[in-house]
Amino acid sequence: MAERVRFTVDGRPAEAEAGVSLLAALWNDGVCAVRRSVSGEARGPLCGMGSCFECRVTLDGQPHVRSCLTPVRDGMSVMLRAASPPAPALADASVAPGTGEERLQAEVVVVGGGPAGLAGAVHAAEAGARTLLVDTHPRPGGQIWRHRKDPPAAASDWIARFARARVTPLVGTTVVDAADRQLLLDHEGRPRRVRFDRLVLATGARERFLPFPGWTLPGVVGVGGAQAMLKAGARFSGKRVVVAGSGPLLLAVAAALAKEGARIVGVAEQAPLGRLAAFGGGLWRSPRKIAEGLGYGARLVGVPYRAGAWVREVEEEAGVLRATLTDGRRSWSWDCDVLACGYGLVPNLELPRLLGCETAAERVVLGAAQQTSVPGIFAAGELGGVAGVDHALVPGAIAGLAAAGREVPAGLVRERDRELAFGARLSRAFELRDELRRLARPDTPVCRCEDVVHGHFQALSSSREAKLATRAGMGPCQGRVCGPALGFVHGWPEGTTRPPLAPTPLGVLVGGPGDARDPGGVSGEL
Amino acid sequence: MSSSPSVIVVGAGVVGSACAEALAEAGCRVSVLDAAFPGAGVTGAAMGHLVVMDDSDAQFALTSYSRHLWSERATTLPPELEDEACGTLWVAVDDEEMAHVHKKAAYYSERGEPVEVLDSHTLRQAEPQLRAGLVGALRVPDDRVVYPPAAARHFLERARARGAAVESGAHVEELAPGRVRCAGGWREADLVVNAAGPEAPRLTPGLPIVPRKGHLVITDRYPGFLHHQVVELGYLKSAHTLTRESVAMNVQPRKTGQLLVGSSRELVGWDASLNRALLSRMLRRAAEFIPGLPRLDALRTWTGFRPATPDKLPLVGMWEKGLWIAAGHEGLGVTTAPGTARLLADLVLGRAPAIDPTPFDPRRSLPAHG
Numbered sequence: 001m002a003e004r005v006r007f008t009v010d011g012r013p014a015e016a017e018a019g020v021s022l023l024a025a026l027w028n029d030g031v032c033a034v035r036r037s038v039s040g041e042a043r044g045p046l047c048g049m050g051s052c053f054e055c056r057v058t059l060d061g062q063p064h065v066r067s068c069l070t071p072v073r074d075g076m077s078v079m080l081r082a083a084s085p086p087a088p089a090l091a092d093a094s095v096a097p098g099t100g101e102e103r104l105q106a107e108v109v110v111v112g113g114g115p116a117g118l119a120g121a122v123h124a125a126e127a128g129a130r131t132l133l134v135d136t137h138p139r140p141g142g143q144i145w146r147h148r149k150d151p152p153a154a155a156s157d158w159i160a161r162f163a164r165a166r167v168t169p170l171v172g173t174t175v176v177d178a179a180d181r182q183l184l185l186d187h188e189g190r191p192r193r194v195r196f197d198r199l200v201l202a203t204g205a206r207e208r209f210l211p212f213p214g215w216t217l218p219g220v221v222g223v224g225g226a227q228a229m230l231k232a233g234a235r236f237s238g239k240r241v242v243v244a245g246s247g248p249l250l251l252a253v254a255a256a257l258a259k260e261g262a263r264i265v266g267v268a269e270q271a272p273l274g275r276l277a278a279f280g281g282g283l284w285r286s287p288r289k290i291a292e293g294l295g296y297g298a299r300l301v302g303v304p305y306r307a308g309a310w311v312r313e314v315e316e317e318a319g320v321l322r323a324t325l326t327d328g329r330r331s332w333s334w335d336c337d338v339l340a341c342g343y344g345l346v347p348n349l350e351l352p353r354l355l356g357c358e359t360a361a362e363r364v365v366l367g368a369a370q371q372t373s374v375p376g377i378f379a380a381g382e383l384g385g386v387a388g389v390d391h392a393l394v395p396g397a398i399a400g401l402a403a404a405g406r407e408v409p410a411g412l413v414r415e416r417d418r419e420l421a422f423g424a425r426l427s428r429a430f431e432l433r434d435e436l437r438r439l440a441r442p443d444t445p446v447c448r449c450e451d452v453v454h455g456h457f458q459a460l461s462s463s464r465e466a467k468l469a470t471r472a473g474m475g476p477c478q479g480r481v482c483g484p485a486l487g488f489v490h491g492w493p494e495g496t497t498r499p500p501l502a503p504t505p506l507g508v509l510v511g512g513p514g515d516a517r518d519p520g521g522v523s524g525e526l
Numbered sequence: 527m528s529s530s531p532s533v534i535v536v537g538a539g540v541v542g543s544a545c546a547e548a549l550a551e552a553g554c555r556v557s558v559l560d561a562a563f564p565g566a567g568v569t570g571a572a573m574g575h576l577v578v579m580d581d582s583d584a585q586f587a588l589t590s591y592s593r594h595l596w597s598e599r600a601t602t603l604p605p606e607l608e609d610e611a612c613g614t615l616w617v618a619v620d621d622e623e624m625a626h627v628h629k630k631a632a633y634y635s636e637r638g639e640p641v642e643v644l645d646s647h648t649l650r651q652a653e654p655q656l657r658a659g660l661v662g663a664l665r666v667p668d669d670r671v672v673y674p675p676a677a678a679r680h681f682l683e684r685a686r687a688r689g690a691a692v693e694s695g696a697h698v699e700e701l702a703p704g705r706v707r708c709a710g711g712w713r714e715a716d717l718v719v720n721a722a723g724p725e726a727p728r729l730t731p732g733l734p735i736v737p738r739k740g741h742l743v744i745t746d747r748y749p750g751f752l753h754h755q756v757v758e759l760g761y762l763k764s765a766h767t768l769t770r771e772s773v774a775m776n777v778q779p780r781k782t783g784q785l786l787v788g789s790s791r792e793l794v795g796w797d798a799s800l801n802r803a804l805l806s807r808m809l810r811r812a813a814e815f816i817p818g819l820p821r822l823d824a825l826r827t828w829t830g831f832r833p834a835t836p837d838k839l840p841l842v843g844m845w846e847k848g849l850w851i852a853a854g855h856e857g858l859g860v861t862t863a864p865g866t867a868r869l870l871a872d873l874v875l876g877r878a879p880a881i882d883p884t885p886f887d888p889r890r891s892l893p894a895h896g
Contacts, residue, residue: 511806
């Protein structure tokens with residue numbers, strides 16, 4: 001039996017398997033509603049990967065800690081549902097003086113440790129460039145390769161190659177600001193500054209969520225969210241799960257959950273069967289064929305799969321979620337313990353935008369060698385258009401080689417262009433239907449951080465006006481959830497990006513805590 | 527001119543919106559034009575501190591008058607204004623500043639503004655997060671905080687209820703007595719009010735207003751961390767030097783539990799980019815007073831442009847027949863919006879204003895900027 005750790009939840013003792021995330025530990029302990037929203041609603045995890053901020057808890061007296069990003073440890077004291085978490089205790093409130101910032105320098109800095117970032121860093125380092133990789137998570141691999149156990153062979157191979165490639169890894173480190181060939185990093189509340197000659201952005205993507213009545217109920221999670229939680233050690237065995245939304249991830253996650261013992265009540269893909277069939281080269285004439293075509297047939301025998309169907313509403317009664325689905329003509333209900341619902345991916349464009357890289361249609365505008373509009377800055381993976389798991393490696397390799405000043409082999413470019421064409425076909429196949437813009441009711445929350453409901457957006461005309469008039473997007477997720485939703489529902493482009501890119505201790509923004517004799521000195525350049 | 531003229535207000539910031547409300551209440555036919563949307567400019571970037579200031583007798587008269595107008599309507603403000611009577615603490619770091627506290631206390635008291643002098647000990651009790659060793663503070667208990675863009679929207683809502691028309695996305699290209707050009711067409715009224723804040727001189731050349739940039743940072747929610755808006759007395763030095771780049775500790779607890787951390791001042795034209803060095807200095811300065819601050823999570827930083835005049839007083843009154851000004855409020859636009867609006871409406875309608883309007887006359891002789 002795996003090692004156990006002991007922690008407390010609101011003073012009550014609890015146990016967890018060592019190595020799982022705090023969120024998974026709480027989930028396995030039966031705690032789904034981990035916090036109260038600003039208007040007092042019970043909320044549970046949504047994205048599972050640090051974007052949505054719904055899994056915040058007060059940990060050892062520190063409020064606003066994302067439990068999904070925190071490994072559970074022996075002796076932790078977790079307080080839930082504090083609508084007004086206490087201020088940090090005065091005794092430990094100040095950062096210890098004399099702990100100045102750390103400064104680093106590299107020829108190539110790669111931001112993001114998923115497949116694109118790993119490939120970029122490995123190629124840059126193998127080409128001889130002094131290379132450094134920054135990733136928020138404690139281990140490289142990105143969302144897709146974040147396996148606690150049994151990682152796929154490709155993941156192990158790349159992580160091993162990465163380890164051999166003499167890349168300096170800066171893990172558990174978040175980029176919070178960038179300017180003038182420098183990144184300001186938050187490493188466990190301490191500032192680090194990295195100067196780069198060339199930069200490879202591989203910040204990946206997060207899940208797209210769309211508001212519908214009931215989507216803020218605990219137990220409603222993302223599809224990628226369920227997958228991330230599963231990888232972080234959350235158990236789904238015995239749970240009835242509905243998987244809905246859009247994209248190839250639906251079947252992958254349904255199969256993964258089924259493998260772990262979940263009972264998949266049904267899978268609902270909003271894209272119509274006709275478009276999926278066209279995507280499958282005409283071979284996907286039935287839902288069954290799609291599941292087989294994607295290799296999930298065996299795991300999903302007997303599971304209802306509805307194409308052209310979506311969740312209209314979810315309600316909770318006596319601890320059971322009742323999802324009402326529709327295909328536009330008829331409606332039906334599926335009862336479940338967990339509704340996993342997500343609408344594909346949104347690239348994390350915040351850092352490229354802050355650096356001034358041109359973006360268009362939810363992607364970074366890129367040249368043949370993955371270069372952005374800013375000289376010396378390259379981008380790869382989902383930033384260049386969402387294509388999927390294996391399609392990030394080639395652009396990552398190109399970006400890494402180009403950043404190291406190497407010629408990019410024509411073969412790689414051709415392969416990348418094929419991937420891009422595939423990505424474009426994928427986007428067309430899973431294009432979101434118009435009906436999804438009209439799911440929210442006037443009282444449906446849209447901004448989950450600030451509890452701003454759909455009705456408040458009427459008579460407004462831009463995301464900035466909405467922000468100032470309603471507080472939508474002003475919470476800790478800074479519009480990562482509601483921004484793309486408002487963009488889809490109202491057609492509003494997202495507003496400007498301002499530092500910090502994630503909630504960051506003020507001491508990190510100061511650039512080095514506690515030294516009042518040096519007013520501004522260290523931060524003259526950033 | 528009839529007793530209730532038609533008016534075009536240019537600019538739906540907090541000042542223009544308040545003017546629209548006051549003029550509509552007085553029976554004027556009001557239309558408000560804003561290039562973007564209500565509160566989109568300096569109002570949307572502002573702190574929303576409703577504070578009585580004593581840089582000059584005139585400044586005291588306007589801020590005191592106006593903050594009392596705010597207090598009178600406090601019970602009718604909708605919740606989105608996040609109104610809170612948190613008071614202000616003017617913090618003294620040394621005996622020289624403490625002497626200033628006593629002087630300030632006497633000045634405010636003589637004019638009927640309640641104040642309280644705190645010594646080192648009572649200051650610590652009032653704000654335990656302030657560092658030890660501060661000499662004392664002046665407490666102005668009736669000062670308040672509101673959320674500025676919501677204030678602008680609220681004033682406009684009330685103006686609308688009295689018949690005013692409000693147009694967003696209406697970019698005024700040219701402005702003249704009694705008319706404005708907007709989207710290529712001229713619109714006419716008995717008079718035009720230029721309330722375009724830092725943009726006012728673009729429409730009325732010759733107005734002595736320059737953009738004075740500031741930075742702000744907002745934190746996550748930490749209810750109870752601070753109880754007052756806390757400002758260092760050195761703020762006055764910072765606020766009063768018009769050319770130098772300066773920072774001062776000015777930290778505000780919001781009703782949400784968030785903290786708004788300022789302040790900086792610099793004259794760099796319309797460059798809205800973050801000045802990281804200045805931001806760092808500003809945060810460092812705040813942390814010198816509030817040692818626990820560096821541990822709190824910042825959510826967002828931004829910049830804004832205060833409409834600054836050479837004598838730190840706004841321009842409120844007639845510029846020429848048919849063209850009136852309500853602009854140039856620097857960092858006090860939210861505080862003085864209701865007072866400005868009442869003053870302007872009184873002058874427009876020929877009523878006797880509650881405070882002497884001459885220090886705010888836009889045609890007063892002023893020193894040059896800088």
